Amino acid sequence: MEMANPGEIIVTERVAQRIAGKFECDALPPLKVKGKSQPVPVFRIMGALRQQRRTGVRAGQFVGRASERAQLDELVKSLLEGQDQLVIIEGDAGIGKSSLIGAWLDATATRGIRVLSGSGSTIDQATPYHVWASVFSRLFQWESLPADREQQRLHVLARLETLGLAARAPLLNVVLPLDLPDNDQTRDMTGRVRADNTHDVLVALLQQAASEGPLLIVIEDAQWLDSASWSMLVAVTRQVSPLLVAVSTRPLTRPVPPEYQDLLEMPGLMHMRLGTFQPGDAIQIVCQRLGVTALPEQVSALILEKAEGHPFFSEELAYALRDSGVLRIVDGQATVAPGVDLTALNLPDTVEGVVTSRIDLLTPGQQLTVKVASVIGRVFNYQVLEDVHPVESDRARLLEYLQHLQNLDVTPLATPPPDLSYKFRHVITQEAAYNLLLFAQRRQLHQAVAEWYERMFADDPSPFYPLLAHHWLSANETAPSELATKKAIEYLEKAGVASLHSYANREAAEFFTKLLDMVTPANARSFGISDLQMARWEYQLGEAHNRLGHLVECEQHFVRSLDYLGFPLPKTSGRLVLGILRIALSQLLIRFRPTGRDSRPQFDGDSLEARRLACRIYERLGLLNFEKNNPGLESYYCPLASLELAEEIGPSPELAIAYSYMASAFGLIPVHRFARVYERLSLQTAEQVDNPLITARVLMAVSVYTAGVGRFSETEERLRRSIAAFEQGGVWEWWGVCMEMLARVEQHHGYFQQAIELASRLYAVAKQQGDIVKQSWGLTSRMDANVMMDDHIDIPAIAVELEKLVAKSRETGPRQKFHSASALIHMRRGEWEAADKNARQLLAIISGERPTSFGLLTGYVAAADTYLQLWERAALPDMDHVKKQAVVACKLLERYAGILPVGEPAHFRTQGLYAWLSGDAKKAQSLWKKSL
Template identity: 25%
Template sequence: MAFPTLNNPDLAGAASPARSSVSRTIGGRYILLGQLGVGGMGRVHRVLDRLTGEYVALKQITVPAGTADSQPVPTPTQFELSSDPRVTLAREFQAMSTLRHPHILNVIDYGFADGQPYFTMELLENAATILEYGQPLPLADKVTLLVQMLQALIYLHRRGLIHRDLKPGNVLVANHTVKVLDFGLSTDIDQATGTVGTLAYMPPEVLYGHPAGPASDLYAVGVIAYQLFTQQHPFLDRPDASRTLIEQILDEQFKLNTALLPPEVAPIIKRLLAHAMTARYQNAADVIADLSQVIGQPLPLETAATRESFLQAARFVGREPELLRLKAALQQTINGQGEAWLIAGESGVGKSRLVDELRTLALVRGVQVLRSSAAASGGSPYWLWRDILRGLVILSNLSDLEASILQPLVPDIATLIARPVAAAPATLNPTDAQTRLFATVTAILRRQAQPTLLLLEDLQWAGSESLQLIAWLTQELAGRPLLIVGNYRDDERPNLPELLPGMQPLPLRRLANKDIVALSESMLGKTGRAQTVVDLLQRETEGNPFFLVEVVRALAEEAGQLDRIGTRTLPTKVLSGGMAQLIQRRLEQVPSGDRALLQASAVAGRRLDLKMLREIDPATDLDKWLTTCANAAVLVLQDEHWRFAHDKLRDGVLVKLTTDQTRQLHQQVAQALEKVYPDAPEQAAQLTYHWAMAGNAPKEKQYAYAAGREALRSGANQEAVRFLERALALDDAAGSPITEEARLWQARANRRLGQAYMGLGRMVESQHYLEETLRLTLWPVPRTPVRLWLSLLRQILTQVLHRAWPRRFVGTAAQAESPLMLEAVRAAQLIAEVYYFASQKFYLLDAGLKTLNLSENIGPCPELARAYGNMSIIAGVIPLEQLAELYVRLALSMARQMNDLPAMAWNYTTASTYTGGRAQWLRTLEINDLALDLCQQTADKRTLGLALGSRSLIPYHRGQFADCEQANTAWQAAGREIDNLQHQALALTGRAECLLRLGQTDAALARLQELDVLWAERDAQRVDFASKFREQGVRAYALWRSAAPAQALAMANQAMQLIDYVSSPSQAINGDGVADVAEVYLSFWEGAVTVGETVDPALQKATGQICAVLLQYGRVFLLLQARAALWQGMYAWLRGRPQAARRHWQRGLQVAQRLGMPYDEAMIHYQLGRFAETGPGRDQHLSRACTLLAELGCTYDLDRAKAARPGP
């Protein structure tokens, strides 16, 4: 909207509209380009919207210093009572946001910047007030301007609103079209009390303080009309004579000077300015009817465009209970307690309209609103989130790392933040990419200074990865000012609530009869209340708002205009051809010459891509075409984007296309997208869809692979699986010869598909595709034990040669070999993780060595740095300590050489895991500190969790159980942040373990109950069985402590069913669960012996088995040697071998004392003391145990040690 800067009386003192030499940004989104006008309360600027690239007008109220800080947003009560300029602005936006009429200015956005409220609206270039524009025109053209203003009033009054501040400055003309604006004083008709408005246009009843009505607005029209025809105000000779003005307005005997008026209009204007409301016109339609007589030709009460304003933006009815619940949720969010709601309903029931109302309410309450919708015809991963993320980018101060992580989803991010953006650090694991993205979005939302509302529409079409991000964020709502509201068609995706359990359902049903009456009246006026009309609408539509509007539109077309419906005999049935026929009738309103581009638009999707359409048909005037389609109510402009008014209209276009037309149109769209967006990864998914529909298999394969690669890059694993499987299927169907290039393509596609399945936790499928990758790269997985051992021998010998003669063997791969070899490296690295969790120790060793040898052949690369880190773990569990130390040094050196921060973070984490297992406490802490710092720098949340898990072992084995409980709490929080069930489960188990050692059994059981809730809410199969074994071991020990021996034994037996998953030591943390099961079994055995019962042979066998496994853990992990010796000694004692028992205990005591592990030292002293013969030795051991346990705060074990001491 352009505001005149010199002649507008409401903008007195305006500065020149010249562009400001110094530009600044408002709300992070709007770049100030120049001032359009200034008034008493604020300014209007011409601005550039950074999100859309469009020029708009921005109105900003200047709030006195201190006011904004004391009360930044208006409360609901203020909306009714306050004259605060901030409230006036908010009220104006709220009133205008629901209005859609060709003669009412459209508003776009509302917000706060530096405590000052503003809103944006359409920009009218070269606009003038109705007086400036109209006074030089002939009479007929002046009448046309008045009619347009009156058409706007018909719309307002039928919606139950009155303007209350009509004046020339609020009625602008641009391109021969009137636009009414400035609704800051508008209100519902039944609430229009008080003396408000502009004095020169205020009717007598308002000055008396009586309620205003439609006739009050028409009075202002009379004043404007008088000025338009005479160039004078009807009451004033001097514009500053305010006392004379009031006196004349209130003077019932005042005689209007009609001599200056054209005689044709004098009676009309005289009646408009009648002193008594009852003597004036009562509705704007009557004024239009009389004006039509003046120029001797009929003037339409409505045009096609004005009719659509009644139909598309009818009064909001029938959803008061639902809106009330969302209002309450909004207030909770403002108070800092977020919620999530899922609106469900059939197509056309009014879901989007409810969301529109909530958006407006949120904006005027100081809540920033971000909105997006899913696409029906494909769309790249996280398509639902792209508009929202673009909005967040300009609202936030992003770090370089955050910008790089968001770049795949916001391709123009460098433009939006006005600085270069580098690629994000690479991550091998697809789950890492997803959790990193989710954590980044979460962190950005947490930093928002204002409460935030996310509106997510058409979730029935949302991809799995987009839904996962919603589910992730719903876990972050507690104590956060974030409200998430989505909507979906419950008849198309009825199971959606199961996928989003954190969202509260809000079903929308069809309108009740009273609501049909209200909606009908909103569109038709009093005619809409006629029983015959209501009965017809109820019968034909059954209360579906979309159907109802279509029926009214059809009736209006037959009757000529809306208010004539019901004045003639109504048909018994409107939908004789069904709703589909009505939709086709509407589509036929688009001229035949414009339908080809409409067909292409429908094929492309509900939202229009104007760049693509210009490429398809450069000869068409796109602006004119859009206007034509909008006038036919087929297209609408929503949130600055053109789209089909309803998806049923798009479906109506598509259903009429032949198969050949459909194929040809998809090809046109695909070719246009390729030209408009060359080398744009974010378009790959769309191009896959369009080339598939066009029947072009080679192109579909090309883009399916690209889309899968892009999906994997952003962590959208399910989408990656879908695209990559399609690409491989198309490749297989083509039957092309296997060239080196084709082999490399297949290897990459299979490896990426294996990655995607690993990210989904589907290890069987992951292993299949990774093994296929290794076959294609000519490094197949050995299938028999003999071949496995031969492969191991070959890899070991190769590694020996690499270590002995590195210059001869390292970095010697030929250039042509390197890409295929690199795929083999990546596949072997991934499959090693599969073998690690499957406890396939020798396959793990083979894959680890293969990764290392091939990486060294290639030379320095991130894969080699990670390979060294992985081999330090593998060598450590063999165990080969010196070799593990070598790989630790090589890993850290290579990562630093490559300057690869993610690889450095990974290698410092693996190094701290290895050194922690070797009980190198100080060294582990130093390395772990570096790992944690690098994880923070790279936002690598998964590796951060692993690093925190490694760190938690140190205080536990050093007897610092309170510190350990805190460390596990931090690990749990990190796991919750990235939705990693394994980390959360391990951390909760670790917390319970620490609390048990401190004698807090009830608190430990409470942590295990938290774990039960976690299992109940999530898929327990996502966690590896080794972690499950540890949890069951700790649970068995907790039950034993709580005097539930039968349950403890049952739980220990349940854990033993998973013994195969922990029998080959690979993770030190699992050794704690093994030790707990051993303690439970040994306690049962001792209890049976004590009371003279026969020990169950099955118990004896299980005890021997678990103690043997624990002994293996002690041999691999030095920090578990003392614990293994403790229970191995007890096992020997119970088997009647006291000398062997004492040897185990003495050996364990030496280890515990040397390594500084006071809890293990205390427990061995306890065993040595209680099984020693009476004498000084017994007392010394028990006394030392009591001292240590008291220092550690281990009350349960302290009580047992005290009880075992002789004497009182």
């Protein structure tokens, strides 16, 4: 430019932005330029940035951590040999996790390894899959694609076509900005089904990448991962091969995410815990950061005394001394300013305090810039910063301020123009800047950021619901306003619904809990919130708790929802009995009236929705009681209440499912005549509804009844149909239930090899998904079949794995099946005391339960067989104990057979042996004939 002095280069703002990552620029006062009404920002080029400043310390210059770097290098060698590896790098904030990973990646840059990375974010930690957006952007090289959205979609679809997954492309919306509408295959996918299918697609893409060459996935700041990202991380680590996964995290406080515990228990894990640096290494790092060869001895001593080898604390202390003028740096030499007494300095004792002192040294404009940026996030976009900055006159100088902050290593450049972004060097810096804001400033800035996102993404703000909820909640802190409160309510609901849809259940529970803390029965009307809306939120919170296994909280919120809906669960035993009798009598009249139900009432939209929701809740409560083997009155009332509501609605998925549950319920009472009526009605209604997945659920539910009465041919055919439908629809949860039932049916028929094959597949799929309950189902079915075949080769290994799974499970089913198989194995081996121990534990479980399914039969039979055989062999010194336990076990099996006829042959057989051992040979022979 003409204004430049000889040898000086002056450039415009646009040029300065483009070269910001390569050259150091110093902002000059704006210049008046011909043709422009306002002065134009200009910059002087100071020179090229040193490589260290641009990319961080190169691997060859990295200081310390020699042992850790050697271990990481061994992992790379193993990956290149085709082995799977997992490393967790754990350490406190600022201890150098990212620096170590950066140096490691620099060292591997020439070894042909593809690196895909992502980082957790404190602001985005409630956004499902947020850490994987960066991973898949890198996988598809998003930055190099044309800006045209249609071309981006075609690029992704082409890759999915090679995997046969194009129909599931809309599931990628959670990690890529595709905006693909749901299609016929994905439209009905919600919750667990959507999560499982999303995992399948993402895992397949990463597996394709791993098959093309060595793949390293790096996930940093895992302490801020959302639950969907955690779940995906476990799935990828388990299923993609060969693969090296590196995870960095701060130490996690209890309760730790269960997925993190899964990672800690994976075989071959390298768990690396980083501590502070040795004194010499700490000072060398500081010298590198300052660009000096050495520090004055007294400065080194001061830094070591204060920071105690903590790398980030050491660096920030050094920067603070430099910024304040205490430490002078000229031509790579550091000296203490004349007249300065280091011992008299009042330096903060914490790294946060030191960072704050550095911010205090900035000019007011620079301070405000860094504070505003802290509200946006650790990585902040320049355009957002400019638009929300509260001082309009400062906006023209933002690039100048940011350049100075970059030179101070406070907020280095993250991405160059056109998407210009900066990043706080450490989250500690961001937090320190944020804490300097007054509460009124925080509210103002959070509202400004929220409104910016609403404006910029008005067409589809759905990817930003969690972020908008965060900003509007923060805008409402300490001094709520009507606007901020209503906006917070709006986005908490939307974020909660989206989280449930994505199976991000921890986040869903948090959103709806906050929502119901804000909106209470006392103030709901003032916000215009209806009882139906309150019922929805209580149900959604209950559903989130249900998926998390928090059954007490789940039931509490379901019951509150029913109260809002006007269909309350009776609170006393007397009212429950009256309710059961009323609905049962109504059902009798309907079933035996020649024309059935005369007519159905017509409901408006809200009334119909209320009945559908109440019907669904009663169905869930009935299922929860069934799974808990709860013989209380609620276990009878809830299915009946669900049925009553479903019949008011008419032919529907709710009615088909309600009929199928009633078939099972009457089978357990047992009143088999009614059970068969509801079996027929459920199948007819499912045919009317004409939905393959609803039909599959109905077939699965009635199979519980038909298996219990020994109608195995029908049961097998129905289960195979359900399995095919669930597999096609990706409904792996119900698929697993059907697979376990089918394996038991095959075993009962004596087809032990087929049972083992089914159980092995169930175990493999459940292991991929991390479902410990269904893994235990698969292993117990395999173990039972092996025992029946008298094939003990695989049993020890199965027993070891099964015992680990049972220890993790809170359900009684896996424990029952483990102890039943273990008791029989010990009997076959002649290990009488061990058999007795397992049989006692087995009796303790089944004596407190009501028989509910065919799959539990093996436990009842195993208990009776164990004690009768111990009696027959006189195997233990205390035979009185053996005989008493045999009586208990036989009575329990008799109770099972009285409810589920499939148990009658085993009941007669064991009763016959009991009579024989008691000296009544005639009775024994009669009972044995019945058993045949």
